[in-house]
Amino acid sequence: MIRFANVFKEYPRTGVALNDVSFSVNKGEFVFLTGPSGAGKSSILKLIYFDELPSRGDVWVSGTRSKGVTRKEISLLRRKLGVVFQDFRLLEDRTVEQNVAFALDVIGTPPEKIHPKVSRLLTQVGLSSKSTNYPRELSGGEQQRVAIARALANDPFVLVADEPTGNLDDRATRGVFQLLRDINAAGTAVVMATHNIDLVKRANLRVLEINRGQVVFDSAEEKRRAPELTP
């Protein structure tokens, strides 16, 4: 599904960000990426949705290989995954509904299919009552739900979330996290970078700990090696 094989990432001005990273994510899995600031979590996520390409090594995502990938292939791959960010990235001059419809419209979804789909998505994230509001009229948690609805518009096989609760208070964080778990329970894999250690500890899901551009801990490997030690 997602596979990193000896991936190195070097940025022009800051140097090595990822240093020989290898791991895979299976279908329907929920994976946390944790680690200190600057560890390389966002870089890993960017490599997953091909916003960046590895300097060395290979990334495979749903059959698309980073080596020699074209811009067109990247566009098509992104229709199979959803991405959400800490800062939501909604269009301020469009309503909730229009923000979600936008994602369907720009990939050429037939107009008559857009409205029903948008309604379903907004119901799924619990925002059907706010469909004609503008982002600035929503709370942070609600805005993130809109972003999630937009990310789900193409029925992705994986949802990539870069600190989706980073800007939210505890209550909103729990709500959004529960939504992500529900989405995962319905079959969509989730790869989520977070600083929220409490959230990670309580959840009992797979954890990849990143430090200085390396995977320093993978709970899945740990399990395989010493099943009795897992919490």
Added chain:
Amino acid sequence: MRLAVREAMLGFKRAPVLSALSITTIAFSLFAFGLFSLVALNIRNTLRAVESRVEIRAFLAENAEAEAIAAAMGDIGGFKEVARVEYVTPEQALERAKREMGEFKDVFEAGFLPGSLDIRLRDGFRDPTTVKRVADRVRTYAFVDDVRFGEEWVQKLYSIRNIATAAGIILGLAFAAVAIIVIGATIRMAVMARSREISIMRLVGATDGFIQRPFLIEGFVKGVLGGALALGLTWLASSLISRYFIRTEFFDARLAFLGLLGGAVIGVVGSAVSVGRQIRRVL
């Protein structure tokens, strides 16, 4: 498509001054081109009318022998440039002169006019160089005294036409280059203004082609508008010239359409050159 058209229209609203500037420069480009093509076209028409009358007249010496003349006619008639050769006797020449200049009939009564060979050229062999070449060959016959042809002014018309064509192309290209630069600047601004939208489009899987489409449509519309404006200006110029100088002919529908097409090409090419680069910058 619906979205693309709407976005394209929004582009005009967002940058009305630059849009107007793009359209105007496209129009100037095509106007320069159009004006000079009009000159060239009218000269060509004149030339065509004149050319069909282009004749080389070889005046014969008084003592030219009939046999030699007949042999020469055979020769000359065989040139690939020559359509027809006609012998005009001194008597016929006199008749013709009298007919053509009736009022001066008397002047010719006593006079003598040389006989001549009147040579008509085939279509496509009436340009100055060919005419001159044939004339020079005819001149080599011993019994030919002098050769006349509408040398100078035909030559002049030709060079005016060539200058008009060159000037049109150079000015037109210069304005086209400016138009493309202005369009590029417009697009650069538009892409920056919409960078957030475009990055989200990319994020959710819109293709470059899709993202570019509204910009290309906008360029197309500007180009056609510019082309129409240029046609209007050229038409105005042409009717002013017709009114105050000489009757000129305007473009036919096919050439006018070519003008619009030219505008569309400048608009779309100008947009395409810039938008690909700009979009890659956003991401």
